[in-house]
Amino acid sequence: MNDYLNNPLLLIIDMQNVYKEGQPWECKNYDNALSNILDLLxxxxxxxxxxxxxxxxxxVHPTGVWKNYNKENAEINANQWYNDLDQKLQQRCKDYKCYDKSTYSSYSVKEIQEAVNNASSVVITGVVAECCVLATVSSLIDAGKYVYYITDAVAGLDNEKEEATIKVLEGLAPLHLSIMTTNEFKALAKNDTGLSKLNLF
Incomplete structure (x- = not known):
């Protein structure tokens, strides 16, 4: 039995409208990532x-370089629709916990730290591969948590950045994480008798 699969946490990072096709921060494989996230759900x-x-x-109270970030992205920051979650996820995850963050790493959120601490591992999905996703994975590894990086449920700004992110993470596998597709994770979980749905909060 793989102990990492006893009670994994699924983390869906920043699947917001601004990253959709044709939007200012478009991620080329956003639709494919969304489809695979819904498949996992x-x-x-x-x-x-x-x-x-x-x-x-x-x-709303940025410090240091984040002041420049807010100034450069003021129009996007002020657009509610850009900041909203994808409508399909809003509908599918209506009663799910969603936390706002103002740093790249999702692990900066206290409630997420608590959920992670109660989980056996974290299954990583969302955007942007080379930014918020990579920052979150790094934080999780530093915290000693095993990670499943789901390549086709993660999207970067383009294919090259997605591949570069995977290349960086390969140096940390398999000790700290496993890199696999949605179907590979489903097959692994299906074959593991220890997997159960537990309340992590």
């Missing part, structure tokens, strides 16, 4: 008890 292994979503929302 509909597979029966994850529920509102062991799934967390995040949104990136600019800080």
């Amino acid at each position: 509909n597979d029966g292994r994850f529920s509102q008890d062991n799934t967390v979503l995040t949104r990136y929302i600019a800080s």
Whole structure:
């Protein structure tokens, strides 16, 4: 039995409208990532008890370089629709926990730290591969938590950045994480008798 699969947490990072096709921060494989995230949600292994979503929302009290960030992205920060979660996820995860963050790493959120601490591992999905996703994975590894990086449920700004992110993470596998597709994770979880749905909050 793989102990990492006893009670994994599904983390869905920043699947917001601004990253959709044709939008200012478009991620080329956003639609494919969304489809695979929904596949994981509909597979029966994850529920509102062991799934967390995040949104990136600019800080109203930025410090340091974040002041420049807010100035450069003021128009996007002020657009509510850009900041909203994808409508499909809003509908599918209506009663799920979603936390706002103003840093790249989702692990900066206290409630997510608590959920992570109660989980056996974290299944990583969302955007942006080379930014918020990579920052979150790094934080999780520093915290000693095992990670499943789901390549086709993560999107970067383009294919090259997605591949570069994977290349960096390969140096940390398999000790700290496993890199696999949605179907590979589903097959691994299906074959593991220890997987159960537990309340992580």
